[in-house]
Amino acid sequence: MTWHAVDGAGLALATGRPPQPPGATSPAAALAAAPVATWPITTVADDGRRVDVADALGPGGARVAVLLERLATRPPPPADLDLAALAQATPAGPVPAPLAAVGLAEAVEATARVDEAWLAAVDGCRSAPRAPLVAAGRGTELEAALHLAMLVATGPIDEGLPAEERVASGARVWLLGGAVAWALLGAGRDLADTDVDPFEAWADLVSYGIWPVGPVDGRLVVGVDTTSAAWRPPGFPLTTATT
């Protein structure tokens, strides 16, 4: 029995035709080999049985599917999104600094002064899930989740972004990688030695197209793309620090 990544109509992503065996050895391996991503994306076996992204990725897969769906379909953030609370719950721990919601260009400029100790802590946290996931035999699921995240995120993140602001999209993909890996690791389950997913709050921000940059000069900077969707953070006029 082999598996194929297919679009919502059940057609192979590579050819746009019904999938032909042999495919991949598992639903996750099929997703990891998907050449392009449409949304929705699912997997189908040679015998026609279907397994969706959430189930293909195993524990934590449902959370990954939610994040990917937001990236693919780009709904506006919910009206009650608490930007300050989510932004202050950084992957390296709470940062109760005043929030500064700024445009992308200003956010990129601010990256040169991001708190380095904080960034190093996020970096360590970001890479922590890989070893336990691989040791638990879930390396293929991790690769599939990262691969799909890259495929789904690249288009929306790139769209309308001036070339010089590559750093902004790079940062969001960097965060997304951590978010997806932590979602699979699953805080509160056997593999994680913590009850808290450190990327949970920032994963929500990134999946809604918001770029939490980090602590900069005593403020917590959040970048908002003012060139595309009309969403603006309620209560946070751009380029204004607030407590």
Next chain:
Amino acid sequence: MSTFTTEQPFTTTVADAAEAQALGDEYVIAVGKVIASHVRNELAGATVFDEPAIALAPGPQEKWLACRIAMEEYGHHLKFNRLANELGLPDPMAGRPLSVFEFELQSWVEFIVLKAVVDLAEVVLMEDLLQSTYLPLRNLAAKLLPEERFHVSFGRARTTEALKDPGRRPEVQRALEDLVRFTLPFFGRSVSANNEAFRRWGIKRDTNDGARARFIERAHSFARDLGLDFPDVSTTWNP
């Protein structure tokens, strides 16, 4: 064997995979080899150089730019892989990546010089594909070249910046010499049946030595602009 020669190559534009297959196995095999090589090497570049560079980056901006570059190279791998799938290539990942990917990246300085040098080699190869008879390959090269050129300009700018600290000059010089030597085989052997087939079918125009010479000229110019010594290297390669 086709009747076309390197002096009088095939010049008709091939619009898609179906037209390529209608031309016969020889064309599909030749264009497939070029595409498969890019499938493997773009992934190898992202995996062996760009991803490790994210951790080597000295600051947040460099880290996220490295991440962006890794994302772009991975995207290139996927886009070439899509061409491979359209053409029905059995397994484009089956061959080995080129020897340049055996270079063991140890420092951020090596990474920025690598972007200026190794990605320049990729630019030279992709520029040749802008004339390819296989239209999907030509169009993809045109689409990806701005990103490859950005990688080179990123490497040049950051290397220039690094050299403002005179203490780093020896490290930059060493990286340049090592990377130029690692990159020369990237273009293939001087006498190459594959390259002849590519040129007979108009998939490429450059000989391997011609592409290597253009790379050396441009890399030499980069070194000269920065006051670096360029290693004494040959435009031919016959291991």
